[in-house]
Amino acid sequence: MEFFLKGKTIRLRSHLDKYLIADEDHETVLQHRNGLSRKARWTVEHVEGKTSLIRLKTYDGHYLAASEAPLLLGMTGKKVIQTHPKNLAVDPTVEWEPIRDGFQVKLKTFCGKFLRANGGPPPWRNTVTHDNPLQSKAQDWILWDVEEVEFKESDLLSDYLTSMSSFSSLSDELVVGSVLGSPVSIISIRSPKPSSKRIGMEFFNNAKAVRLRSHHDKYLLAEEDEESVTQDRNGSSKNARWTVEISSSSSPPNIIRLKSCYGKYLTASNQPFLLGMTGHKVLQTQPKRLDSSVEWEPIREGNHLKLKTRYGNFLRANGGLPPWRNSVTHDIPHRTATQDWILWSVDVVEIEVNSSKSMKPPHEPALEKADSIGSESSSPSSLSIKSGNFARQESSDSMVGSPPKVGGGRTIYYHIGGDNGNVEEAIEGQWITFKGNGVDELRQRLEEETGLDDVIVCSRSPLTGKLYPLKLQLPPNNATMHVVVVESSSRVAREFAKSGLL
Known part of the structure; x- marks a missing residue:
């Protein structure tokens, strides 16, 4: 329970390095890599008279609930949803028991099952259910990292811009303006973006051995x-x-x-x-x-x-x-x-x-x-x-960060695109050396490099600036290429499918 102090705002990160998200339809709960969104924030409430139980409330007042509806017919996993019960005190579906497991936690439902982050191909990918994992390889799927959310100006700005894009009321604008300043000064501040790579140097901060x-x-x-x-x-x-x-x-x-x-x-x-x-x-x-x-x-x-x-x-x-x-x-x-x-x-x-x-x-x-x-x-x-x-791997480059010499394969520079395929230019792109010509080969290599699942490799049109998915073969020469990697669950991928580009 030390992870869940009353009134604390937290994020829950799954073993897939994705966050528990309350979708805007006020019903769906899923996983997403964007932990900066307010949809990833959950406020902790303690259940009165039950010291070992908590409730988790979304940014707009709904509760995380373990429903009885199956995610897929014939399968064991049941849906986890957002709900707004009429009588909160007598509804056990919104009550969760945190069970510590090392530095992580498991969240147990009233019926003895656990909050589970699913992986694998669609329709399982990015879903959240409650279940008892029977396979050993799925034991990690019920483990969650708890991150305390510290509110900063950039967080409030992110909420402000989201509300503006949804035609929020003038009163909302005045509330945010009273914290950060006038609306004019707010727009000049930029919200931070997640890094394109999950750097692990924090494990070695001040470590000598x-x-x-x-x-x-x-x-x-x-x-x-x-x-x-x-x-x-x-x-x-x-x-x-x-x-x-x-x-x-x-x-x-x-x-x-x-x-x-x-x-x-x-x-x-x-x-x-x-x-x-x-x-x-x-x-x-x-x-x-x-x-x-x-x-x-x-x-x-x-x-x-x-x-x-x-x-x-x-x-x-x-x-x-x-x-x-x-x-x-x-x-x-x-x-x-x-x-x-x-x-x-x-x-x-x-x-x-x-x-x-x-x-x-x-x-x-x-x-x-x-x-x-x-x-x-x-x-x-x-x-x-x-x-x-003993033959050691030698580098002909004088610096690790410099791109390779073309000759042992082509140099592929890549960025990770957002939901709309947008790329944060402030983030430096990564590169790999690739010797093949097949797009499927390149896709698998980029999945290994980025840690993402089921990606689409795209190129940008030099005339219109729009993204389009690469198919079958890369150009036959070993010329340098610039690509954008997007997840197949993204909005731009759905647009590709509607347009018949996939």
């Missing part, structure tokens, strides 16, 4: 041979401790390096773990120069973290039978059953006394450009470590 705990409840361990990296349940060992360095090769800083107790860096090699398999070895190395093979990009996934290499793979804790058991590789999981294998929990074991670390990265040698092919010093096979030769 951390432990990384895998999905299997085992810790990332630097083995005593000063080369191997494995998993083990003993998190108290010095081998489970990794010193954090923030790279200065990106701005803002969103790249880290992790150094083992032996002074060697966690490294994404290009050696296959097993011949014929996709996973590559993760090792401890001490390179002569710090290149992209020792750099990891933290990406937040709820209360967990993914660590991404420069080449789009993720640090992965493997399970199963030997030789996979307790091994650590970097890979892109394609099976649903292994999606959680790239998720890590971060335990800070030592903090940086000087808090400026999060603002100023430590001094490091400048990243050098790769030497010529004929140079012996740059040859991967010439780098010797304890047990033999």
